[in-house]
Amino acid sequence: MTELKAIAADITTLGVDAIVNAANETLLGGGGVDGAIHRAAGPRLLEACRPLGGCPTGEARITPGFDLPARWVIHTVGPVWRGGRADEPALLADCYRHALRLSDLYQVSEIAFPGISTGVYGYPPELAAPIAVSTVAETLPNLRSMARVVFCCFSDRDLAIYEEALATID
Numbered sequence: 622m623t624e625l626k627a628i629a630a631d632i633t634t635l636g637v638d639a640i641v642n643a644a645n646e647t648l649l650g651g652g653g654v655d656g657a658i659h660r661a662a663g664p665r666l667l668e669a670c671r672p673l674g675g676c677p678t679g680e681a682r683i684t685p686g687f688d689l690p691a692r693w694v695i696h697t698v699g700p701v702w703r704g705g706r707a708d709e710p711a712l713l714a715d716c717y718r719h720a721l722r723l724s725d726l727y728q729v730s731e732i733a734f735p736g737i738s739t740g741v742y743g744y745p746p747e748l749a750a751p752i753a754v755s756t757v758a759e760t761l762p763n764l765r766s767m768a769r770v771v772f773c774c775f776s777d778r779d780l781a782i783y784e785e786a787l788a789t790i791d
């Protein structure tokens with residue numbers, strides 16, 4: 622049985638197999654968690670991202686973690702919130718689904734997600750969290766190696782939102 626858990630932490634400090642980056646379609650870095658991950662991973666991360674040629678919204682790409690404690694970084698691009706009628710919920714779900722499927726190809730057994738799209742991209746966390754949690758829960762049966770999925774929040778407020786979402790799927 623895969624454990625699902627929410628914590629409040631800096632995702633760049635987690636010694637898990639893979640951390641997920643909330644990137645943009647260029648995959649060339651940015652602010653927020655993307656900036657933090659690139660700073661902590663070092664310049665080799667950008668060198669590894671360049672040849673990938675970007676990533677469409679909803680899809681995922683993998684690179685090594687370099688100077689991070691995590692072995693892998695799975696870069697995914699969340700939707701920009703436009704009010705909820707521009708396919709944002711489906712695209713956000715795609716991020717979690719594709720990140721998990723890609724991690725499974727690399728035998729990842731412990732993965733940490735930030736709150737994809739809930740920062741600069743403006744997705745309300747209280748709407749994003751149920752999508753994140755339900756998409757992970759429904760994807761897990763198709764995975765072979767996942768033992769633990771961590772929702773890594775960056776504030777106590779977001780932690781409470783993700784814990785509430787987790788409580789609804791037991």
Ligand code: APR
Pocket residue numbers: 630631632633643644645650651652653654655656657699735736737738739740741742743744773774775776779
């Ligand atoms: N650890 C964990 N979570 C973090 C960290 C961190 N070190 N830094 C920020 N966060 C949280 C934010 O508080 C937010 O809840 O990550 C979540 C996602 O916020 P953003 O990083 O702004 O990502 P997103 O909303 O998906 O916007 C992506 O922002 O940084 C740029 O290049 C990125 O253009 C892309 C856009």
